[in-house]
Each structure stands twice: as C-alpha cells, then as structure tokens.
Amino acid sequence: MPAPSAAAPALTESEVTFQGSGVELSGTVLAPAGAGRRPGIVIVTGAGPGPRDDHRAEAEAFARAGIVTLIYDR
Structure with a gap:
C-alpha cells in the first residue's frame, strides 16, 4: 500500500484590478x-x-512551489 501523500500547501487568493x-x-x-x-x-x-x-493549474503549481503568481483576464 502506498504511503499517504503530504497535504498540498494552503494557498491564499486575492482578486486585483489594474490599468493596462x-x-x-x-x-x-x-x-x-x-x-x-x-x-x-x-x-x-x-x-x-x-x-x-x-492558466490556473500552472499558477497554483508555481504558488505551491513558493512563487507568488498573478494570472489575469486579457
């Protein structure tokens, strides 16, 4: 039987707006x-x-690796 995997680190999520x-x-x-x-x-x-x-899956992977990540709607 495989060992239980460690729980994924908790993430925070903040909605932002900016001018472009x-x-x-x-x-x-x-x-x-x-x-x-x-x-x-x-x-x-x-x-x-x-x-x-x-691109949420990629953003979550970067965040779980310790990198704060911004994704936005074009």
Whole structure:
C-alpha cells in the first residue's frame, strides 16, 4: 500500500484590478499561505482574449512551489 501523500500547501487568493493601455484588467494573485516576501511571476497569455482560469493549474503549481503568481483576464 502506498504511503499517504503530504497535504498540498494552503494557498491564499486575492482578486486585483489594474490599468493596462487605458483599460481596467482583472486578475487573481495566488500565493502560499503566510508567504511574506517571496519571488513573484506574471503569467502572460498569447494573443487574443482568454480567461485567467485557462492558466490556473500552472499558477497554483508555481504558488505551491513558493512563487507568488498573478494570472489575469486579457
């Protein structure tokens, strides 16, 4: 019987808005719970519209690895 896996680290999630080329954009910041100061990245999608949730799995993986991650709607 395989050993039980460790529980995935808890994440915090914050909704944000910011200005980009005269338009307000909405996004989500994912971070390890109690992160304090950590490295961060922004996941930028290719051309065309696309919801941020298309990249949520990657954002959660980075956050679980200790990297604060922003995903946003284009």
